[in-house]
Amino acid sequence: MNEAILCIDHLTVRFGGLAAVNDVSFTISRNEIVSLIGPNGAGKTTTFNAVTGFLKRISGSIRFEGEELVSLKPHQIARKGIVRTYQITSLFPSISVLENIRTAHHAKEHETLFDVLFNTRRKRQTEAMTLKKAHEILDFIGLREKEKLLGSNLPYGEQRLLEMGIALAAEPRLLLLDEPSAGLNDTETQRMKELIRKIREQGVTILLVEHDMKLVMGISDRIVVLNFGKKIAEGAPEEIRKDPEVIKAYLGERRRDAKR
């Protein structure tokens, strides 16, 4: 149960002279929900970008199920089972909701140009499999009735759900969620929280970046806190809530404030 799925070891990412992520290490166990929190600019999204291969020239090591990820390309990492969502809504805007999901199932489709041209049995089976999977996911995220709408025509809250669907269609084993509740109202956030729980129940491990503390505290098994690129705390939600370093990072120190 407590076997590590992702090990981040002495990760450092520099942009020019600035260390956006500075010597950060933590591990995630299989089927955990771990949250990565910290004030703006703490290096949370940078950590995501490093894990998913969108950054070059990073130092340290990132291992997924024992395999080194540094130097792999984003699509290679995705195929290993790490899929991410984006902080700013990111979907395929001018194709239908159904096509959005089908497109994202790409890594599980194995057809050659020959299959495509001659419409072989393998091609027909692949299409049927992808369609079935896409419908399962649409049912799961509750957008089945909207499958014919264009991605960009969905209301904002449903676009965020569709993003989750897109990520799920790639069949992740580790899902990185970058502020899934950003811009959502209370009901929608509640719905998102339920969805994240349901995804975990299916055996997916989750790393979450989130500003909504109620959501973070309510859902996380463990929390990792970053500030100015450094890890300042790690532990269960109750421990983090009381951690003086964390309180300092979020609220500042009384004495220094008074002096100004």
Added chain:
Amino acid sequence: MKTDRIITILCLVGAIVYPLVLRDPYYMHMAILVGIYVLLAISINLLLGYTGQLSLGHAAFFGVGAYVSSLLYLNMKIEMWGGMILALFASGLLGYIAAKLAFKLRGAYFVIMTIGIAEVLKLVGLNWVDLTKGPMGLTDIGVPRIDLGGLGVIDFANKVPYYYLILLIVLLCFFFQYRLVHSSFGRAFISIRENEDLAESVGINCYKYLVIVVIISASMAGLAGALYAHYVSFIDPGVFGFFISVNAVVMVIGGGQGTLVGPILGAILFTLIPEWLRFFGNARMAVYALLVIFIVIFMPKGILHYTKWLLRLSRREANE
């Protein structure tokens, strides 16, 4: 869906009986030119309409196809059939090189690279006089004859057999495009157009698919070039001209990029419109240009989109 099928069958029948109805050489000539432009438009549509990358240098592939097939015929007596296939491979290879060069280039940078490739090849065509005869061009590019024994001879120097040859190739390419677009390949192409970062993060190797699409697109353009060279039997470095690339792009955008039928409609209309405008005399191309601007401003989604819209509107009125 049903009306789509009926329209498709009607168009096909129309294309097949066309030479029987309009035997006039002028109409046959226009139909053959339209066919060649349809190939070029399909080729550009695969790249522009589906992966969203604009090439303003497709004349490079068109020209390479034309020159390869012509030179093989003139210097090595290889008939058009072999020439066409080798032209397809040669321009496909050039496409592969172009795609490798493009690596991370997208948008405006990709456009500039494609223009550059076409211009470089045009200069090669102009200056490698030993091979290409420079601006003098290549002449007497012949077409094959098929002897059917007792049934007579099909001579492709005649316009009607050549028309059917082109129709066959257009149908094959259209079918190829149709199958390609409705597959995981097509979805990967579209994902490049829609959101490349997201595509990468769900495991789509966008670069690989860009290379595939450029190779296929370039090969089709090369095939069109070879068919053009053997049809007019004369080519000069003008086949690498910017005008050819731009014209084909106008057809794709005007007709409806990213649709299967739009580029065909565009190729037909934008080849015929300059002919219909002949009564404007010298002002012809200026009027044509204004028309193109008009279409781009008022029908940004392409003529096909608005034709469909009109059809739907008329159907609704009929129901009421």
